[in-house]
Amino acid sequence: MSELLKLNNIETYIGQYHILQGVSVEVKKGEVTVLLGRNGAGKTTTLRTIMGLNPASKGSVVYKGEEIQALPTYTIAQKGIGYVPEDQGIFAGLTVEENMKVAIQKENEETNKRLDYILNLFPDLQKFWKKPGGLLSGGQKQMLSIARAYVNDNELLLIDEPSKGLAPIVVEKVMESILQMKDQTTIVLVEQNFMMASTIGDCFYIIDDGRTVSNGTMKQLKEDEEMKRKYLGIA
Amino acid sequence: MELLFNLTLNGLATGMLIFLLAAGLTLIFGLMDVLNFAHGGLFAWGAYSGIWIYTTTGSFLIGIFGAILTGFLLGIITEKWIIKPVYGNHVQQILITLGLMLVLSEMLKVIWGPNQLTANPPEYLKGSWEIGDIIIIKYRVFIIFVGLLVFAGVQFLLKNTKIGLVVRAGVMNKEMVQALGINIKKVFMFVFMIGSGMAALGGVLFGPYSGVIHAGMGMEFAILAFIVVVIGGMGNFTGSVMAAILVGLSGSFMAYYVPELSLAVNMLLMAIVLIVKPQGLFGGKG
Amino acid sequence: MKWIVNNRMNAIYIIIAAFLFLLPFVYESRNMLILLTQIFVFAILAMSYDLLLGFTGIVSFGHAMFFGIGAYSIGIFMKRLEPTMLHFIYAVLATILITAIVSFIVGLLTLRLKSHFYAMLTMALAGLFLVLAEKWRTLTFGNDGFTFRVPELFIDRTNFYIICLVSMIAVFMILKRFTNSPLGRVLQAIRENEQRTESLGYQVLHYKIAASVVSGVLAGIAGIFYAMSLRYVNTSVFAMDITLDALLMTIIGGVGTLVGAIIGAGLIEFAHDGLTELAKEHWIFERWIIFFGIIYILVVIFFPLGIVGTLRKFTWIRKKQHPAKKKENLAG
Ligand SMILES: Nc1ncnc2c1ncn2[C@@H]1O[C@H](COP(=O)(O)OP(=O)(O)OP(=O)(O)O)[C@@H](O)[C@H]1O
Ligand SMILES: [Mg+2]
Numbered sequence: 001m002s003e004l005l006k007l008n009n010i011e012t013y014i015g016q017y018h019i020l021q022g023v024s025v026e027v028k029k030g031e032v033t034v035l036l037g038r039n040g041a042g043k044t045t046t047l048r049t050i051m052g053l054n055p056a057s058k059g060s061v062v063y064k065g066e067e068i069q070a071l072p073t074y075t076i077a078q079k080g081i082g083y084v085p086e087d088q089g090i091f092a093g094l095t096v097e098e099n100m101k102v103a104i105q106k107e108n109e110e111t112n113k114r115l116d117y118i119l120n121l122f123p124d125l126q127k128f129w130k131k132p133g134g135l136l137s138g139g140q141k142q143m144l145s146i147a148r149a150y151v152n153d154n155e156l157l158l159i160d161e162p163s164k165g166l167a168p169i170v171v172e173k174v175m176e177s178i179l180q181m182k183d184q185t186t187i188v189l190v191e192q193n194f195m196m197a198s199t200i201g202d203c204f205y206i207i208d209d210g211r212t213v214s215n216g217t218m219k220q221l222k223e224d225e226e227m228k229r230k231y232l233g234i235a
Numbered sequence: 236m237e238l239l240f241n242l243t244l245n246g247l248a249t250g251m252l253i254f255l256l257a258a259g260l261t262l263i264f265g266l267m268d269v270l271n272f273a274h275g276g277l278f279a280w281g282a283y284s285g286i287w288i289y290t291t292t293g294s295f296l297i298g299i300f301g302a303i304l305t306g307f308l309l310g311i312i313t314e315k316w317i318i319k320p321v322y323g324n325h326v327q328q329i330l331i332t333l334g335l336m337l338v339l340s341e342m343l344k345v346i347w348g349p350n351q352l353t354a355n356p357p358e359y360l361k362g363s364w365e366i367g368d369i370i371i372i373k374y375r376v377f378i379i380f381v382g383l384l385v386f387a388g389v390q391f392l393l394k395n396t397k398i399g400l401v402v403r404a405g406v407m408n409k410e411m412v413q414a415l416g417i418n419i420k421k422v423f424m425f426v427f428m429i430g431s432g433m434a435a436l437g438g439v440l441f442g443p444y445s446g447v448i449h450a451g452m453g454m455e456f457a458i459l460a461f462i463v464v465v466i467g468g469m470g471n472f473t474g475s476v477m478a479a480i481l482v483g484l485s486g487s488f489m490a491y492y493v494p495e496l497s498l499a500v501n502m503l504l505m506a507i508v509l510i511v512k513p514q515g516l517f518g519g520k521g
Numbered sequence: 522m523k524w525i526v527n528n529r530m531n532a533i534y535i536i537i538a539a540f541l542f543l544l545p546f547v548y549e550s551r552n553m554l555i556l557l558t559q560i561f562v563f564a565i566l567a568m569s570y571d572l573l574l575g576f577t578g579i580v581s582f583g584h585a586m587f588f589g590i591g592a593y594s595i596g597i598f599m600k601r602l603e604p605t606m607l608h609f610i611y612a613v614l615a616t617i618l619i620t621a622i623v624s625f626i627v628g629l630l631t632l633r634l635k636s637h638f639y640a641m642l643t644m645a646l647a648g649l650f651l652v653l654a655e656k657w658r659t660l661t662f663g664n665d666g667f668t669f670r671v672p673e674l675f676i677d678r679t680n681f682y683i684i685c686l687v688s689m690i691a692v693f694m695i696l697k698r699f700t701n702s703p704l705g706r707v708l709q710a711i712r713e714n715e716q717r718t719e720s721l722g723y724q725v726l727h728y729k730i731a732a733s734v735v736s737g738v739l740a741g742i743a744g745i746f747y748a749m750s751l752r753y754v755n756t757s758v759f760a761m762d763i764t765l766d767a768l769l770m771t772i773i774g775g776v777g778t779l780v781g782a783i784i785g786a787g788l789i790e791f792a793h794d795g796l797t798e799l800a801k802e803h804w805i806f807e808r809w810i811i812f813f814g815i816i817y818i819l820v821v822i823f824f825p826l827g828i829v830g831t832l833r834k835f836t837w838i839r840k841k842q843h844p845a846k847k848k849e850n851l852a853g
Contacts, residue, residue, distance in 0.1 A: 051414055077416035089411035091404040101397065102404045103415045148415065270637040272582070272644075320822045329580045329640055330772065331821045337765060337814035345808050454761060458648045461641045469637075495656045502649050509630045509638070 004029045004156055004186050005050070010059035010069070012049045019045045020056070021210040025188075027156070032178075032187045034201035034218070036232055042210040043190040044086050047158045050188075051083050052076045063156070078105065082149030086160040086190075088141045092134030096125055096144055099133050103148035110153060118147045121177050139170035146177065156186045163193040175200060194232065198222055206231045237368050242487050248375040248444065250483020251382025255437030256456055257463040257475045258389065259430020265406040265470020267423050268325070269318055272332040274434055275457025276339030277313075281306050281435025282448040283343050286354045289439075295357040299439055306435025307428050309339075314427040319420075336453070343450040351449035354442035378440050385433060386476050393472065402426055406470050458498075459486075462505045468515020477517055534780075541686055545679045554682050555750070560790045561685040562746045565692050566763075567770035567782035569739035574768075575777030576700050577732040578712035580636055583643030585763035586650045587624065587737040591616040591744025596754035597660060599669040606672050616741040624737030628730035639733075644764075651759040666755025675749055685746055689783070692739060696779055699735065708732055712777075740767075762810075769817055775827030784828060789813070 005027040012020035020042050027033045035043045048054040050061055052073040061069040068076050077083065091099050104111055119126045122143040128136060133144060142162050149157050162178065163171045175196050178187065182200070191197040197204070197218075204221050206214040208231055221227060260274050281302040289298025317335050321327040355361070356374045364371045393399035401422055405412045413419050441456075442448050463482050467474030482501050489497035508516055545554055566588060573579040598612035627646060631638035654661045661667075675681050699705050707728050710718045719725045748754045757763075766789060774785025796809035820827065826834060 053410055053414065072418070073410070073413040074416050074418045077414055083414040085411065085414070089408055089414070091407045091411070093407055094400065094404060098400050098404075102400050102412065102417070105416050152416070264637070270641065272640070317818065325636055326574070326578060326580055327821055327825060329637060330768070331818055333582060333765070333768070334814050334817040334821060338811055338818065341808050341811035341814060345811065349807075455648075458645045461645055465638070465641070495652075498649055498652050502645055505642075505645070506630060509634070509642070513634050513638075 002029060003027055004064060005188070006060075006062040007046070007050070008060045008062065010046075010049055010056040010061060012045055012054050012056050014045070014054055019054075019210055020049060022059075023049075023207060023210070023212050024059075025205050025212060025215075027186060027188055028203075029155075029186050031202040032182055032189055032200050034197045034204045035188065035190045035207055036192075036197060036204055037207035038231065039192075041207045043207055044160055045210075046207065047083070047085075047160055047188070047190060050076070050158060051081065080153065080155040082152060082154035082157045082185075084142075084145045084149045084157065084159040084162065086164065088145040090133040090136070090141050090144055093132060095130050095132055096136070097129050099144055099148060100151060103151055105152045111151060114151050114153070118150050121180060122147060139166050139174065142166065142170075142174055143177070146174070146181075150181060150185070154185060156188065157181070158188045160190045161192060162189075163191065163196050171196060194228075237370070238491075240369050242491055243484065244371065244375050244379070246484035246487030247480060248378040248382075248483070249486055250480040251378050252437045252441050252444070253456065253459050253463055253483055254382055254476050254479035255385060255433045255440070257460040257467070257479050258386075258472060259426075259433045260460055261464045261467065261470055261475045262402070262406075262426050262472060263430050264464065265472075266402060266409075266426050267318070269328050269332070271313075271318075271430075272329065272457070273313065273317075273335035273339055274332075274430070274460065275453030275455075276336045277306055277309055277431045277434040277453075278438040278441075278456055279343055279448070279450060279453030280309055280339060281438030282354075282442050282452065283347055283352070283438075283450075285435070285439025286352060286442045286448060287347065289354070289357075289442075295360070295443075299436065302435045302439035303432045306432040309435070310428040310431025311424065313431065314424050318427070336457075340450045340453060349450070351447045352442075353447050355446070356443040360443070374443060378444060381436075381440060385436065389429070389433075389472065398422065398425060459501070462501050465505050465513075466508050466516055468517050471515055471517055474515050474517030478515075538686075538690060542683070545682055551678065554678050556790060556794055558678075558682050558685050558750055559747075560787050561682075561689040562743055562750060563766060563770060563790060564689050564783040564786035565746070566740055566743035566767050567774070567786045568692055568696055568779055569736045569743065570767040571771045571776060571779055571782045572696060572700070572732055572736045572739070574771055575775075575779075575781075576705065576712065577708045577729060578636070578715075579632070579729060579733065580640040581643045581736075582640045582761075582764055583645070583647030584736075584740050584767050585759050585761065586643065586647035587620045587740035588744035588747065588763050588767075589647075589650055589654065589759035590619050590623070591741035592748035592754045592758040593654065593661065593744075594619065594741075595745045595748050596667065596669050599671060600667055604670040604672050606674065609672050609675075613742070613745060616745055617738050620737040620741035621734050624733045625730060628733035632729040632733065633726050644761075647759060647761070647764065651756055654756045654759055661756070664756055666753060666757075668753045671749050671752055681750065685750070688742070688746065692742075693779060693783065696739075700779070704728065704731065709777075765810075765813075769813055771827075772817065772820055773827055775829030775831070775833075776825075778827070778829040778833070781827050781829035 003026045007023055007025040010020055010023050011018070023042065023046050025033065025046070035046060037043050045054055049056050052071055056069045060067050063079060063081065068079065091102065094102065100115070124140050125143055125147060128140065133141065136144060146159065146162065159178070162174050166174065171193065178200055181187070189197070189200065198221070201218040203217045204215060205212050206227070213231065214227060256274060256278050260271060264270050284305040285298045285302030288301035289295050292298070313335060317331055318328060321331055360374045360377050363373055393403055401412060401417055405419055405422055409419055441452070459482060463475055463478040466481065467478030485500055485504070486497050489500050541557070566584070570581070570584055573581055594616040595609070595612040598608045598615070602608045627639070627642055631642045655663055675684065700708070707718065707723055711725055711728060715725055744758060747758070770785030770789050771782050772785070773788060774783065775781030796806050796812070799806040800809070824831065
């Protein structure tokens with residue numbers, strides 16, 4: 001399998017702060033790559049750097065063989081990368097329907113099929129189709145955000161902590177849906193919930209203090225108690 | 236009764252003119268975080284160019300379209316060459332728009348001379364209807380009508396078109412709009428253009444309403460528009476129309492009963508809003 | 522003496538000040554004297570503006586309001602009462618009181634919000650004061666304004682020149698002290714990064730209001746001198762033009778430098794003077810504001826550090842032998 005996305009030693013500044021100081025990640029097509037690390041390690045910033053929201057000042061981001069680190073965010077998105085941010089980024093004053101409409105890049109048969117598929121996966125969205133996004137529950141917001149990223153024919157989805165602040169039962173639901181989408185797209189997942197990460201993930205990268213410090217397959221990580229304790233604070 | 240009616244009509248007409256100015260201001264602010272202090276200059280440019288075309292061609296309608304076109308053009312130029320170069324730096328943006336205001340007003344004097352110009356409504360909008368004791372001045376009704384039409388049009392655009400949705404989404408979360416593959420810079424340009432067109436339309440309608448236009452009118456109206464933007468909530472389009480009507484009416488009634496205090500009352504209203512509800516009387520952004 | 526040797530800049534300031542003190546005794550030109558007096562007055566205004574824009578990152582579009590309050594206070598006291606020193610002092614106190622109250626209220630209302638609000642409210646309030654001055658005819662004589670007499674001390678042009686010069690230097694030194702004081706450092710920290718300053722435990726709002734009040738009061742003082750130099754006041758002291766002048770002087774001279782404000786005042790006033798002369802030759806120069814406006818826009822885009830800031834940057838580069846930080850922008 002070839003890699004779809006490759007981060008080569010990227011460094012990113014936010015204002016004057018040197019946040020990422022060398023992050024290298026390879027994302028293989030068809031796999032779920034999980035980014036792990038403690039709070040403030042730079043996981044979100046890594047995703048934002050891929051999206052061009054906090055552009056890298058050094059290193060390169062290669063997507064399908066093309067360097068994209070200097071492109072504007074919207075071009076990166078158009079190349080087929082969908083983004084589900086940590087705060088979900090729901091347009092609160094827009095209805096669920098309008099949120100989806102903003103997301104849909106081209107209206108065609110294919111998109112309609114994907115829309116049907118995702119609405120079947122998340123019946124709640126259909127139920128609250130005309131409800132303002134701001135009034136949805138946390139889990140529903142997460143679903144809407146994922147649906148928005150999925151509805152376009154994206155080859156890569158970046159999902160930032162989908163389990164954050166959700167009840168265990170909702171986490172399971174979200175997890176299931178991601179497992180379903182796994183067959184169709186490549187996913188980069190930031191996840192603190194180790195149960196979820198280890199169930200969904202194929203391979204992992206650990207980011208610490210703005211650097212990738214370790215990587216391997218999820219199976220390796222499950223067995224490596226030392227690593228889990230050191231970087232993830234779990235035994 | 237008759238007086239009451241006339242003051243109301245007058246207030247509504249003024250309110251609509253302020254609305255045309257404030258709507259663009261509030262949309263541009265909501266989307267781009269830019270408070271365009273040159274917006275009043277576009278209002279004055281609309282008035283001068285429109286009235287000039289109107290008197291040269293003899294057609295008020297052509298004058299109106301000319302004004303709107305001027306507004307569009309100036310809006311595009313402003314966005315591209317004045318606002319964009321200092322994008323992301325608030326202080327520079329505020330400073331530069333004021334400089335533009337200055338240049339726009341002075342340019343008017345260079346082109347059309349420093350004296351005020353007169354303007355009259357076209358024949359078909361002159362005079363008034365009489366219903367019982369009530370005299371209704373046609374031109375005022377016309378302004379109210381056009382104002383409402385523009386409001387409905389923009390509202391339709393915002394609610395029912397993709398670009399409108401994107402504008403509303405952009406007001407709420409600019410980053411996410413881009414992460415969904417939309418070039419927000421193009422949307423900025425579009426909104427700036429529409430906002431400037433509305434301001435210019437307001438200006439040309441104001442001409443025959445007051446009878447004279449002068450280069451300083453942009454500034455005077457801009458202050459009212461700022462008050463409206465604060466009262467209605469920065470970035471809130473529907474809020475701006477309600478606040479504009481409020482300010483127009485209060486201005487009209489105050490101007491009749493205690494003329495000295497009319498601006499002061501509106502300012503006081505703004506101060507109260509700033510204290511108790513700085514996000515505006517009519518809810519938050521959106 | 523060692524202090525002078527140690528600081529070349531101070532030596533230059535002292536030489537220039539000495540030159541300006543001696544000038545009226547060696548070079549007798551009434552016009553030059555009046556022009557320089559005007560420059561000193563506007564330098565005070567511009568420095569008060571710089572305290573806001575350059576040191577705190579606050580944009581005011583209604584600075585004319587404070588200037589006008591000072592001008593009308595002195596005018597009204599001198600006109601209504603005898604033009605004595607005592608009444609002059611009353612006028613100064615009244616100016617300080619009114620400008621302090623107004624700037625305090627404006628600051629309280631808007632400084633906790635985004636920077637646009639302060640700009641907007643000051644602009645609107647200045648508009649209100651303009652209307653007030655037009656309408657309250659019994660006090661202000663409306664648009665026409667009124668002339669008044671000044672206390673004896675100020676009648677002689679050379680005396681007045683010296684007094685304005687001393688005031689300007691005093692304001693310069695006070696503001697220099699003020700901006701280098703702990704309080705001034707906090708203000709600059711606010712300009713650089715408001716949230717960080719707040720999170721360090723500073724009550725940012727209080728500091729910003731303090732800057733707003735000091736700035737307002739000083740602008741009022743400038744207004745007093747302005748009206749006294751003309752011995753006449755009308756509604757134009759509340760006009761946008763005054764604010765624009767202050768803005769232009771500060772920006773062209775260099776924000777956040779104080780000396781820049783003085784240099785800017787000199788340049789703009791000389792330019793005003795020259796362009797007024799040129800206006801007799803060709804009508805386009807009557808519209809000189811347009812040139813200022815264009816220069817102003819260009820400076821904001823391409824030259825945001827102004828004259829002094831840019832000079833400093835270059836000397837700094839030469840000293841340090843490596844490029845200055847790229848992001849050093851106008852109070853962003
Ligand atoms: N706008 C900003 N300004 C300054 N520092 C920032 C900014 N955004 C993030 N940081 C810092 O960058 C570091 C990395 O943040 P990031 O959000 O990428 O971490 P994370 O790994 O996603 O953490 P979490 O698990 O808490 O979401 C943190 O130390 C954070 O404080
Ligand atoms: Mg995060």
